[in-house]
Amino acid sequence: RKEVEQDPGPFNVPEGATVAFNCTYSNSASQSFFWYRQDCRKEPKLLMSVYSSGNEDGRFTAQLNRASQYISLLIRDSKLSDSATYLCVVNGDYGQNFVFGPGTRLSVLP
């Protein structure tokens, strides 16, 4: 079993749609969680950190369920510019143990 697994995708959705991505992780000792966004031929960039209480940033909502070892990302009112690959990232500690999921590709269609 891979350490971090994500929905295989790709997701093709119309503008304005709501889309949800799921991620599971196997290391129960994981401490911090992130969603990164990677545009085609670009480097990954942090979209948002994921906190135990859940957090929201505009149209983006992230949830963490430690008991189920599950992370989600919800995007509301999708824009064309949201088209990218979304990477679930789990860190075992505040050192170097970042593990990247395989990514879920999103295409928002006009």
Add this chain to the structure above:
Amino acid sequence: SAVISQKPSRDICQRGTSLTIQCQVDSQVTMMFWYRQQPGQSLTLIATANQGSEATYESGFVIDKFPISRPNLTFSTLTVSNLSPEDSSIYLCSQMALAGGITNTGELFFGEGSRLTVL
């Protein structure tokens, strides 16, 4: 945010040769990281570049193939040696974000990557 400069941004190399990638960051950081992203794949950590000591390599990566230098706190190089077509990939330099210049926030910043094609 951090500014991370990598060069070359891309290169095409012959098998059996080596390529050295340079990474410059704009702040002094304890740890810099080198990642590989093979075509259509996610990121895999190659090693952590430590200043003043040898790099720490992840399982499946060895120093002879991926020698790393870290002469100071803002600069590192990764060499991919004895190239084969399987080494064709994007290599990314990374550092961890610092809050107040001290505390790791757990966020990674990446350079724009070096795209290597081996013929």
